Structure formats: C-alpha cells, structure tokens
Amino acid sequence: TQLLEQSPQFLSIQEGENLTVYCNSSSVFSSLQWYRQEPGEGPVLLVTVVTGGEVKKLKRLTFQFGDARKDSSLHITAAQPGDTGLYLCAGVGSNAGKSTFGDGTTLTVKP
Amino acid sequence: DTGVSQDPRHKITKRGQNVTFRCDPISEHNRLYWYRQTLGQGPEFLTYFQNEAQLEKSRLLSDRFSAERPKGSFSTLEIQRTEQGDSAMYLCASSLAPGNQPQHFGDGTRLSIL
Numbered sequence: 001t002q003l004l005e006q007s008p009q010f011l012s013i014q015e016g017e018n019l020t021v022y023c024n025s026s027s028v029f030s031s032l033q034w035y036r037q038e039p040g041e042g043p044v045l046l047v048t049v050v051t052g053g054e055v056k057k058l059k060r061l062t063f064q065f066g067d068a069r070k071d072s073s074l075h076i077t078a079a080q081p082g083d084t085g086l087y088l089c090a091g092v093g094s095n096a097g098k099s100t101f102g103d104g105t106t107l108t109v110k111p
Numbered sequence: 112d113t114g115v116s117q118d119p120r121h122k123i124t125k126r127g128q129n130v131t132f133r134c135d136p137i138s139e140h141n142r143l144y145w146y147r148q149t150l151g152q153g154p155e156f157l158t159y160f161q162n163e164a165q166l167e168k169s170r171l172l173s174d175r176f177s178a179e180r181p182k183g184s185f186s187t188l189e190i191q192r193t194e195q196g197d198s199a200m201y202l203c204a205s206s207l208a209p210g211n212q213p214q215h216f217g218d219g220t221r222l223s224i225l
Contacts, residue, residue: 042202042204043154044216045216088153090153090154098169103153
C-alpha cells in the first residue's frame with residue numbers, strides 16, 4: 001500500500017510570512033500532483049511534477065519533487081489570506097492508475 | 112462546459128435507502144475516477160474507468176456499491192441499503208490516459224445519512 005504523509009497537519013500564519021509544507025512517502029511515484037481544496041468544493045489542481053529533482057514555480061508557490069520521486073514540498077512566499085485552504089498531495093504509482101492522496105495540510109493565513 | 116460536473120450536489124436520505132450519483136467528465140477525457148472523502152482526510156480511491164471498462168476497484172467498494180460508465184462518457188455511482196458510515200463527500204475526477212496525467216475534480220456530492 002502506498003501511503004503519503006503530509007506535514008504539518010495544520011498551519012496558521014500571518015499575512016506576509018513564508019511557509020513550507022511537506023509530502024513524504026516510502027514509495028516511488030511516477031508523478032505527483034498538488035491540489036488546493038476549499039470547503040464544499042472539489043480539489044483544484046495546482047501542479048504536476050514528474051521528474052526527480054524537478055522544481056516548478058507558480059507565482060508565489062514553489063513546488064519541488066524529491067530526487068528519488070518519493071517526496072515533495074510546497075513553499076509559499078509572502079502568504080496572503082487568499083492562500084487559505086487545504087493543500088493535498090497525490091501520487092500516481094508505477095501502474096499509472098489511481099492516485100493516492102495524503103490527508104492534507106490545512107493552511108490559515110490571517111490578515 | 113469545461114469542467115467535471117456532479118449531480119446532485121447534496122443528498123440527504125434515510126438509512127437503508129438507495130442513492131445514485133451522476134458524474135459528467137471533461138468531454139475529451141477517457142478516464143473517470145470515483146473517490147470518497149470524509150472530514151479531515153484526503154480523498155480515498157473507490158474505482159476508475161477507462162472508456163467504458165472498469166479497470167480497478169478498491170476493497171473499500173463493498174458489494175453495496177456499484178459504478179457504471181455504459182457509453183464511456185458519464186458515470187453513475189449507486190449505493191444500496193445506505194448506512195450511516197456512508198456519509199461522506201463523493202468526488203468524481205477525469206483525466207486523459209495514461210494514468211500519470213493530472214486528474215481534474217468535480218465539486219462532489221455531499222451524502223448525509225439520517
């Protein structure tokens with residue numbers, strides 16, 4: 001069974017601060033996605049990473065895929081209240097079928 | 112319509128009743144996935160289709176659950192003899208094959224069992 005552990009589970013910060021959240025596994029994934037989910041809505045795709053060591057930037061968000069393709073991180077610079085939400089990582093295994101999700105990091109950015 | 116749509120958005124029913132949910136994927140996507148999400152957890156995989164073929168089912172999908180995608184377009188998920196433990200958000204996602212293509216989610220159906 002492939003498991004993804006996300007940390008921290010909850011994070012509350014002030015507007016303007018930087019933060020990093022982590023997604024770790026003992027399994028290798030062929031790709032990994034990060035999603036953001038708001039209450040009552042479905043997850044919205046932020047990024048897909050495929051290559052070990054890959055770094056992708058999306059405005060103030062920086063995503064990194066570990067060299068061994070077992071872990072990933074999401075760094076947010078100068079967080080804003082609009083960044084508040086549940087951040088989920090999901091990995092696709094070598095069988096290229098279902099995605100395995102972590103339980104997410106709930107981020108609250110206070111104005 | 113450029114996104115995944117799910118119907119209904121909310122369903123409240125009494126224990127023991129049958130319920131059916133519908134998912135319309137992004138039109139050019141040949142893969143369709145069903146997940147279940149409870150409060151404080153990430154989505155849990157239930158099943159997925161490629162075109163009309165159901166390729167994988169989770170052991171979470173008991174014999175009370177059945178999913179179909181008869182024409183390779185929309186899909187239905189039926190739960191028979193609902194139990195209180197079935198209360199959850201049921202999410203549908205679609206993607207292109209192969210499976211490492213990103214999945215795009217609908218806003219889910221919130222099921223509440225009284």
